[in-house]
Amino acid sequence: MKPGYNSTVKKDVHFQVNNQQVSYSGNPSARMADVLREDLQQTGTKISCGVGRCGACSILVDGELMNACLLMPCQVEGSSITTIEGIGSKEAMDPIQEAFLTEGGFQCGYCTPGMIVAAKALLNQNSDPSITDIQEALAGNLCRCTGYASIIRAVRKAAEVLNVQAANEKS
Amino acid sequence: MAAANSVILTPNTIEEAWQMKEKYGRDAAFMMGGTTFQLQREKGVPLPPYVIMLKALDLKTLQRQVLDGKDVLSIGADVPLRYCMNHPILKAYAPVLCRAAGAVGSPAVRNQGTIGGNIGYRKGDAAASLLALNADVHFIDEKGEQVLPLDQYLSLMQEKAALLLAVKIPLPAPALAFFEKVGSRETFSPSILTVAASADWTPSGRLKHVRIAVGGGNQTPQRMQAVESCLENQALTNAAVTTACDTILEDYAPESDVFAGAEYRKMAAGMILESALETWKKEEVSNAPEK
Amino acid sequence: MPLKNDGKIRPDGIEKVTGSLKYLTDRRMEGMLYGRVLRSHYPHALIKSIHTKDAEELPGVKAVITAADVPGLNGFGIVTPNQPVFCEEKVRYMGDAVAAVAAVSKEAAEEALDKIIVEYEELPILDTMEKSLAKEAAELHKEGNILHRAEQKRGSAEEAFASCDVVVEETYETPRQMHTYMETEGGVVVPEKNGGITVYMGTQHGLKDRFQLSRILQMEEENIRVVSSPMGGSFGGKDELNVQPYAALLALKTGKPVHIHNSRKESVRAGIKRHAMKIKMKTGADREGKLLAHQTYIEADTGAYATLGPAILEFAVEHASGPYDIENVHTKGLSIYTNNGVAGEFRGFGGNQITFALEGQISRLAAALNMDLHDFQAANMRKNESPGPLGHRIAPTNGGLLVLEAAERIRKEKEAELKEKQPPGKYIKRGIGTAVTMHGGGLGYGRLDPSGGMIRLNREGKIEGVFGFEECGQGIVAVIENTLVQAFECRREDVCFLIGDTEKVPVSGSTTASRGTSMVHHAVQRLKPLFQQQLFERAAALLDKSPADFYTGKGGLYKFETREQAITYRELAEAFPEKTLEVQTTFDFPVTPDEIDSGHFLYTFGSVVVEIEIDMRLGVVRVIDLQHAVAAGPVVNPKGYRGQVEGGGVMSIGYSLMENAAMTNGQYDTDNLDTYMIPSIQDAPAEMKVEAIEDLYENDQYGPRGVGEIGTVAVAPAIAEAVFQAIGTHITSIPISREILMKLGRKENRYEARV
Known part of the structure; x- marks a missing residue:
């Protein structure tokens, strides 16, 4: 068989966004951040630097934290993407969102979706993070308003709440 | 500067990938994690007309193996930096590489960026630690598959195209x-x-x-x-x-x-x-x- | 006591943490076009010709506009509108706009920019203040290369130096700093059926944008509606116009909504920055430690255009002697045009630069006198009734002494803690540093500074606070909510706010200069009796009682007699569906009675204590702890207060250690966040404390003051002082040079390691 250049034939890219199946037929080298914001109207994912150096566009791809501005649709074929909209809603907030709210871990709010997605990635893997763990996990998310202390307070608070919930579920 | 749509090529084998590169020459580039592409794009360097996406090649193996009678740690070029940072084998045998991988970018960048991409970037943080670990690299170029010490590969890359397949760290690692x-x-x-x-x-x-x-x-x-x-x-x-x-x-x-x-x-x-x-x-x- | 969590949540919080808040740049409209601006190719050049034909003919391109398409004034600038909307003859910096396009897609718009051919004739680049001041320098504007001169004099510093026992003289340099709001400039402008427009773009003063746009578009202000909140950060950087004129002109030309959202790169290139300053100070004291004379000369690189350059220079001049009583003060400053990026308003407004220099002088003098820094500061700290820094009358205040004492107490606690800590590693030096500052609120004497607000009982029966303020993240919405709740002793759900829409809000003045919180308080204090009176009269009419029988409370009005609820707010609103109950007030920000340019009247005070570690191998400074004490009157919104001060503090850690929007040949060295570094979560102390000193000086009627700026002002000098405490060297410029520190360390380590 000759080398499979037929793979150059344009075809749709399939992936899931917040558990919804998406069939994307646009430019396969677009920025995922634009695909999410423009094509899918999920504007909770923000764009600030466009080069993966601020974290405002943080999303989870198959559970792993990534920058939507650094990804192209062709790279997420078959993947499951979670954006801030998939983490919780106004009516049913994730405990992390509640903790950001009650601890005041945001001001202008523009880095907040990405920050919460990064916190989610951390707490999914580490239910009792130390301050250092938090600082490492959120190292790629810049915030210009808070000075970060309130964000650390929020993530610690979220971990506490989640641990209490987990304990209650056990007992 | 305007972004004409690039064609994404998705080879299924190493040979196929290399043939695509030979066919399109400078118009094609290999993509591992792809983090550098967007950085360049935002700086005004357009994507090449052909992007050869290597995801399907399965260069994701990280293992200890015996190769030509030599005990080596082999890291596939498409292994994300985060795995290099946390992998138990690397932690045990090459902890400096873990530290170097952990020094690259941010958690999100390390989830997407790969060891191969970082070496290909040439200024990345991983290469210095791999030089210290006396690593060889396994790659393919117009002469076929080869293994060369990393420093030779780094200077060769300036001259011509090559597709990095894996990094080989000789064991036992230095004390x-x-x-x-x-x-x-x-x-x-x-x-x-x-x-x-x-x-x-x-x-x-x-x-x-x-x-x-x-x-x-x-x-x-x-x-x-x-x-x-x-x-x-x-x-x-x-x-x-x-x-x-x-x-x-x-x-x-x-x-x-x-x-x-x-x-x-x-x-x-x-x-x-x-x-x-x-x-x-x-x-x-x-x-x-x-x- | 450090501020603690009050358990309240911000009214805009849920939308922010769920990502459901639509920022103005998130808006998309039917038939919307994408706009892009062509910026200058050179920092200084004559424009010989502009050819737009090729661009116009590109598929998808709906309009290409240049200076010829500006119907009104081709210029903007809050005070002096000398920045062209589009350059016609000459470009003066890399951010200058030459043309703009609207197209059906971002890609088409981008491609069109490439097709616009501009012929330039390059001119010599004035990329330093020295070059601009040179005799042979080309004149950047018709008034020459000096935008503004400011001078203030009290006593005779020149003569007083003769009687000083110690005099220190030093030149300080501070960098150009980028605001780095996470949301870059942008939004949508929509053409309306009546020929007017609606501008959905963030700004710190919607009504001022409306005024400026009206001048440019030659359109009545009534036909321009500016929706300007919320914003993803501003810090002073979005007060001036940015992309509004382009989207507006394109929308009018195409008859379609036009969306512009700056890429970070374009934001860096075109956006304003904090003024880089060079400050020379000479300060003298007698041997008992009394400050006698203080002389300052400031040069501020204001870049290509005016914007608020003059006011910022005057603020720096005013604050040159800070909170200290000094009889002989002479301060001069120049704001100098260059071909560098435009410098303008930025949180701190010239105070940060001057305080770095002033506190540096104070530390040097204390060292020269062999006095403890705190004792020296305390000996010279302004007294409660002392005049302001320009010798003018100000609201009496003891804030300076209070924050100084707090800093000293914190410093002593920290010193004791340090003794308990493990000794640092071989290459690490530790230091604790303090600094203190005084910062004026409001725009200052001689500037129109009107404010005001409105309270109404809206149709839903909520007490609605309506203000012309903007929400940049600072939490003005929580301030409005808390102030109303407190004033009417009602529930949170009884109140709401309306801001950020010129069609709906009254004049409140700009959301700048730490004035928002203060002005909301003043407005509500004025409106409260009027509003209550109307509520009571309505209730009286309905319930056949006397207005004097009622008071406001949770959910409605209560009867004094029985302490029982008489009527709910909702019932009151519904009883008069036709007649909205509404009261409005206008007033001016309190100002000094003395005729003195830029003199402020209300001041806040802040002190900072930092603990640092220096890795002497590499000259790397790490801030381990950062604590603030702030005297700004009662706290209205504890989380907002703490957040502003903590966040401001970390922003200034960046200013002190890493941020420098340096330029070479008129181009930014760092064009995005991969190279322009702001503090990451690992550069900030994980825990910080903010102590709010809420007591106001006796008889002070002016209530809470804003704290948007104060947390940024004294951090750099405190870090510099900590460096001095750690290694005995006074640094003179920020961001602190690692190379300088390392050179000191290298000698030392060689000695330690090898002898």
Whole structure:
């Protein structure tokens, strides 16, 4: 068989966004951040630097934290993407969102979706993070308003709440 | 500057990937994690007309293997940096590579960015530590599949295209290893300076197999051979440390850029080497009874 | 006591943490076009010709506009509108706009920019203040290369130096700093059926944007509606116009909504920055430690255009002697045009630069006199009734002494803690540093500074606070909510706010200069009796009682007699569906009675204590702890207060250690966040404390003051002082040079390591 250049034939890219199946037929080298914001109207994912150096566009791809501005649709074929909209809603907030709210871990709010997605990635893997763990996990998310202390307070608070919930579920 | 749509090629085999590259030449580029593509795009460098996406090639294996009778750690080019940072095999045998991988970008960048991409980027943080670990690379170019020491590969890459397949770190890994990165801030920063070093002890408490690599800024990491030879077969006396640090000041010729002057980089390399050697000296003292 | 969590949540919080808040740049409209601006190719050049034909003919391109398409004034600038909307003859910096396009897609717009051909004739680049001041320098504007001169004099510093026992003289340099709001400039402008427009773009003063746009578009202000909140950060950087004129002109030309959202790169290139300053100070004291004379000369690189350059220079001049009583003060300053990026308003407004220099002088003098820094500061600290820094009358205040004492107490606690800590590693030096500052609020004497607000009982029966303020993240919405709740002793759900829409809000003045919180308080204090009176009269009419029988409370009005609820707010609103109950007030920000340019009247005070570690191998400074004490009157919104001060503090850690929007040949060295470094989460102390000193000086009627700026002002000098405490060297410029620190360290380590 000759080398499979037929793979150059344009075809749709399939992936899931917040558990919804998406069939994307646009430019396969677009920025995922634009695909999410423009094509899918999920504007909770923000764009600030466009080069993966601020974290405002943080999303989870198959559970792993990534920058939507650094990804192209062709790279997420078959993947499951979670954006801030998939983490919780106004009516049913994730405990992390509640903790950001009650601890005041945001001001202008523009880095907040990405920050919460990064916190989610951390707490999914580490239910009792130390301050250092938090600082490492959120190292790629810049915030210009808070000075970060309130964000650390929020993530610690979220971990506490989640641990209490987990304990209650056990007992 | 306008972004014409690129064609995404998705080869299923290494050979196919290489044929695509040969067919399109400069119009095609290999993509591992792809983090650098977008950085370049935003800086005004358009995507190439053909992007050869290597995802399907399954270059994601990280294992210890015996290759031509040699015991090596093999890391597939498409292994994300995060795995290099946390993988138990690497933690056990090449912890400096874990540290170097952990010094790249941010968690999100490390989830997407790969060891192969970082080497291909040439200024990445991983290359210095791999030079110190005496790594070889397995790649394919117009001559077919080959294995070459990393430093040779890095200079070859300047001349012509090649597709990196895996990094091979010989085992046993050196007894002594060190990595330090200086960035413009505590984390998530381009590297101003990266110093990696490794060595073994002789039974009489002298250094052998000394390897020191320095990178940072726009420069590809390089071995500091004059420094290595002045430490080779030396005990870590104050005098030896001083000579080594003075030699790195002569041997290392960094460039100035907006982040740091050449002078700063030089002096910092000396200071880091000094602290590295002191750490080793302490290890020697603490390990002494066992020797 | 450090501020603690009050358990309240911000009214805009849920939308922010769920990502459901639509920022103005998130808006998309039917038939919307994408706009892009062509910026200058050179920092200084004559424009010989502009050819737009090729661009116009590209598929998808709906309009290409240049200076010829500006119907009104081709210029903007809050005070002096000398920045062209589009350059016609000459470009003066890399951010200058030459043309703009609207197209059906971002890609088409981008491609069109490439097709616009501009012929230039390059001119010599004035990329330093020295070059601009040179005799042979080309004149950047018709008034020459000096935008503004400011001078203030009290006593005779020149003569007083003769009687000083110690005099220190030093030149300080501070960098150009980028605001780095996470949301770059942008939004949508929509053409309306009546020929007017609606501008959905963030700004710190919607009504001022409306005024400026009206001048440019030659359109009545009534036909321009500016929806300007919320924003993803501003910090002063979005007060001036940015992309509004382009989207507006394109929308009018195409008859379609036009969306512009700056890429970070374009934001860096075109956006304003904090003024880089060079400050020379000479300060003298007698041997008992009394400050006698203080002389300052400031040069500020204001870049290519005016914007608020003059006011910022005057603020720096005013604050040159800070909170200290000094009889002989002479301060001069120049704001100098260059071909560098435009410098303008930025949180702190010239105070940050001057305080770095002033506190540096104070530390040097204390050292020269062999006095403890705190004792020296305390000996010279302004007294409660002392005049302001320009010798003018100000609201009496003891804030300076209070924050100084707090800093000293914190410093002593920290010193004791340090003794308990493990000694640092061989290459690490530790230091604790303090600094203190005084910062004026409001725009200052001689500037129109009107404010005001409105309270109404809306149709839903909520007490609605309506203000012309903007929400940049600072939490003005929580301030409005808390102030109303407190004033009417009602529930949170009884109140709401309306801001950020010129069609709906009254004049409140700009959301700048730490004035928002203060002005909301003043407005509500004025409106409260009027509003209550109307509520009571309505209730009285309905319930056949006397207005004096009622008071406001949770959910409605209560009867004094029985302490029982008489009527709910909702019932009151519903009883008069036709007649909205609404009261409005206008007033001016309190100002000094003395005729003195820029003199402020209300001041806040802040002190900072930092603990640092220096890795002497590399000259790297790490801030381990950062604590603030702030005297700004009662706290209205504890989380907002703490957040502003903590966040401001970390922003200034960046200013002190890493941020420098340096330029070479008129181009930014760092064009995005991969190279322009702001503090990451690992550069900030994980825990910080903010102590709010809420007591106001006796008889002070002015209530809470804003704290948007104060947390940024004294951080750099405190870090510099900590460096001095750690290694005995006074640094003179920020961001602190690692190379300088390392050179000191290298000698030392050689000694330690090898002898």
